[in-house]
Amino acid sequence: MIPSMVRKQIDNFSLEQICLSGQCFRMKQEDGEENRYSLIAGDRYLEIEQQGNVNTFYCDEETFEHFWKDYFDLERDYADCIGRINPRDTYLADAASFGAGIRILRQDLWEMIVTFLISQQNNIVRIRRCIQNICEAYGEERTDGRGRLYYGFPKPEALAGLDEDALKACNLGYRSKYVVRAARSVVSGEIDLEAVRRMSYKKAREELLKLFGVGEKVADCICLFALHHLQAFPMDTHMIQALNAHYKRGFPNRRYKDIKGIMQQYIFYFELFGKK
Known part of the structure; x- marks a missing residue:
């Protein structure tokens, strides 16, 4: 039996980065398969394979359209969000470039x-x-x-x-x-x-x-x-250290007020994995 699948070309989407971003803990890389991940969300199970920006979702079209497309926030233009970064803010620009494949998931x-x-x-x-x-x-x-x-x-x-x-x-x-x-x-x-x-x-x-x-x-x-309130900006020790080092006058909340949570994820991921 050939499994149902949906193939989509998606920019600014990295399974590895999403898996490691600290927002989803039931997603994992499949053993021995570098580009294939599995995910459990509530009671739903999904496998996804990624080659470049081509992604194969192993589910039927209806399930993809009515659940997974929204779950992965696939209708948002993340390149546009990155394009809104102040070009003089080289730290945030570097963080966004490093974690450009992260999406804010819509979880239960x-x-x-x-x-x-x-x-x-x-x-x-x-x-x-x-x-x-x-x-x-x-x-x-x-x-x-x-x-x-x-x-x-x-x-x-x-x-x-x-x-x-x-x-x-x-x-x-x-x-x-x-x-x-x-x-x-x-x-x-x-x-x-x-x-x-x-x-x-x-x-x-x-x-x-x-x-x-x-x-x-x-x-x-x-x-x-869970609620996809992108005004939220969770603060932990990694974020506090980053803000103390790079935003002495505070994070520019007004500029990013409707996408602060996306910026937070770029910073958090950069602090975890991007620093040499």
């Missing part, structure tokens, strides 16, 4: 709440392992296009009834109580995810900050990577 709100609660004081390798552990323990079993088993992301209902320390068995440590309490808040209706999805950036951020364990950086990550 609940998955991002859990993901970035887990991300606190953590590294990318361990975050991936923690998420894999909770998915295998509490997610629903699925099979991919090759008949291989994978696990969907656990629903709030699957976690809300747990003891607050139960997820320590999944290597979450003290973050276990954050995730369990967040699940309880969603299941009880204390936090209405559908309502949060409809809120402005400011209101959504305020609502997310009500969750136990969610601080400003985590709230901004959720706003950026």
Whole structure:
């Protein structure tokens, strides 16, 4: 059986850079296949192959049009965003050039709440392992296009009834109580995810900050990577160091107010991988 596939020519799109950008932790390079990646988003599984700017999505056209095209933000002109960078800002221009294939993904709100609660004081390798552990323990079993088993992301209902320390068995440590309490808040209706999805950036951020364990950086990550509020500008130690070194008077927020989150990702990725 020939698998369904959709082939698209896309500029400013790099599977490697997206995978390493710190926004998506269920995407990985397939073993022994340099240009092929797999991705689990919620309960959906996708494989993608990239040769230059030609990308093959192993799914049917309808699924691509109604889910993956939006997920990867493929209708936004990222070259235009890069073109708006002040030419005198050589640091940001270099960062954008280095990470020009990054896209801001439109991910599931609940998955991002859990993901970035887990991300606190953590590294990318361990975050991936923690998420894999909770998915295998509490997610629903699925099979991919090759008949291989994978696990969907656990629903709030699957976690809300747990003891607050139960997820320590999944290597979450003290973050276990954050995730369990967040699940309880969603299941009880204390936090209405559908309502949060409809809120402005400011209101959504305020609502997310009500969750136990969610601080400003985590709230901004959720706003950026789940709700696609491109005004969000998450600040961690890498970003603080970059801004202290290159923006003594502060980041030029007004110039990039509607695409600050894209600029943040260029800086973050450059700080992680672009410095010699």
